[in-house]
Amino acid sequence: MTMRLPISLSLICLATVALAHGPTPQKIDQSITIPAPPEAVWKVAGEFGGIARWHPDVAKAEASGGNVEGTTRTVTLKGGGTLVEGLDEWLGDGRTYSYRMSDPDLKALPVSSYSATLTVTPDGTGSRVSWIGRFYRGDTGNEPPDGLSDEAGRTAMNRYFADGLKGLKATVEGRATP
Numbered sequence: 803m804t805m806r807l808p809i810s811l812s813l814i815c816l817a818t819v820a821l822a823h824g825p826t827p828q829k830i831d832q833s834i835t836i837p838a839p840p841e842a843v844w845k846v847a848g849e850f851g852g853i854a855r856w857h858p859d860v861a862k863a864e865a866s867g868g869n870v871e872g873t874t875r876t877v878t879l880k881g882g883g884t885l886v887e888g889l890d891e892w893l894g895d896g897r898t899y900s901y902r903m904s905d906p907d908l909k910a911l912p913v914s915s916y917s918a919t920l921t922v923t924p925d926g927t928g929s930r931v932s933w934i935g936r937f938y939r940g941d942t943g944n945e946p947p948d949g950l951s952d953e954a955g956r957t958a959m960n961r962y963f964a965d966g967l968k969g970l971k972a973t974v975e976g977r978a979t980p
C-alpha cells in the first residue's frame with residue numbers, strides 16, 4: 803500500500819506538469835512583389851523611423867537615433883494604441899533591418915512581445931519585400947481569453963503586416979495608400 807501512494811503522487815504531478823504549458827511562439831511571414839528596383843523600394847522602406855510615410859494603419863511615428871542599432875521608435879496607430887520598438891540591426895547594403903517591441907500595448911496589437919525583420923531583395927526586374935515576425939499571444943497564461951489568444955495575435959499581426967506591405971507598394975508606385 804505504501805508503494806501505491808508515491809506512484810499515485812508521481813502520476814498526478816506528471817499530469818499537472820503536462821497540462822501547465824505556456825504559450826508557444828507564433829510566426830508570420832508576409833511578402834509582396836513591387837515593380838520597382840530594390841534601391842527605390844529601400845529608399846521608402848529602409849528608414850526605421852519612416853514607417854508612417856507608407857503604412858496606412860500608422861498615424862505617426864517618432865524615432866530618435868536614425869538607423870542605428872538601439873534606436874527606438876514610437877508608432878501611434880490610427881485605430882488606437884502605441885507600439886514602442888527598438889532597432890536591433892540595420893544593414894543598408896543588405897536592405898534589411900530587424901527590430902522588437904519594447905513594451906506591449908494590447909490595444910495596439912494583442913501580443914505580449916514580438917520581433918520582426920523587413921527585407922527588400924531583387925525579384926526579376928522588380929523587388930520582393932518580406933516581413934517576417936515572431937510573437938507571443940497577448941495573454942501568456944494557460945487559458946487566454948479569445949481577444950488575447952494565439953489566433954487573435956496571428957490575425958492582428960497578419961493584418962498589420964499585409965496592410966503595411968500594400969501601403970508600401972502603393973507609396974512606391976506613387977499611388978495613394980488604400
